[in-house]
Amino acid sequence: MAKNYWLMKSEPDEFGILDLKEVGVEPWSGVRNYQARNFMRDEMKKGDEVLFYHSNTKPPGVAGLMTVASGPYPDPFQFKKSSKYFDPKSTKDNPRWFLIDVKFKKVFKNYVPLDALKEEKKLKDMKILQKGNRLSITPVSKVEFDHIVKMGS
Numbered sequence: 796m797a798k799n800y801w802l803m804k805s806e807p808d809e810f811g812i813l814d815l816k817e818v819g820v821e822p823w824s825g826v827r828n829y830q831a832r833n834f835m836r837d838e839m840k841k842g843d844e845v846l847f848y849h850s851n852t853k854p855p856g857v858a859g860l861m862t863v864a865s866g867p868y869p870d871p872f873q874f875k876k877s878s879k880y881f882d883p884k885s886t887k888d889n890p891r892w893f894l895i896d897v898k899f900k901k902v903f904k905n906y907v908p909l910d911a912l913k914e915e916k917k918l919k920d921m922k923i924l925q926k927g928n929r930l931s932i933t934p935v936s937k938v939e940f941d942h943i944v945k946m947g948s
Contacts, residue, residue, distance in 0.1 A: 798842060798844060799839065799843040799844075799934065800845075800846075800934065800935045801843060801845045801846065801932060801934055802846040802934075803846070804932070805847070805848070805849065805850065805931075806849070806850055806852065808852070811849060811858065812847045815847065820896050821897055822870075822894050823835070824880065825870070825879075826892065826931060831932040835867050836867045836893040841863055841864060842862060843863040844860065845863060846859075846940065847861050848923070854909060854910060856906055856907050856908035857906070857946075859900070859902040859903045860901045861897045861898055861899055861900050863898075864896040864898035865896035867895050869894075870892040870893060873885040873891060874890075904947065905946065906947070907947050909923075918939055920936075
């Protein structure tokens with residue numbers, strides 16, 4: 796089965812690439828967008844490569860790499876009333892929200908800011924660069940992935 800490539804966003808003050816480096820493997824919890832959930836639940840698989848993107852920071856950009864470390868499973872926070880991710884419509888028999896585990900791979904030598912991504916002709920079709928795209932998880936092509944890895948090296 797062919798490997799897929801992804802870009803996943805996180806706010807570094809909540810959970811950044813250095814946090815992932817410290818813990819090694821982490822559940823990617825709290826996703827509450829159906830399309831992003833569907834990517835995790837239906838398309839991501841163990842071994843897929845992921846660009847770790849720092850959002851809501853100055854400047855936003857790609858900080859490093861991780862891999863998908865598990866298949867999908869229900870996000871436990873949807874069931875916890877005390878969680879900001881609690882969903883009263885979700886049940887253990889019929890969960891609405893799923894997650895995958897991610898594994899640290901590498902911090903880029905060179906942080907790749909969003910403005911630098913926008914300047915690259917090879918990246919002009921990337922979902923993250925499309926006007927109005929705010930998804931926290933987007934697929935990327937192997938060409939886009941390899942080009943960004945080269946920019947970060």
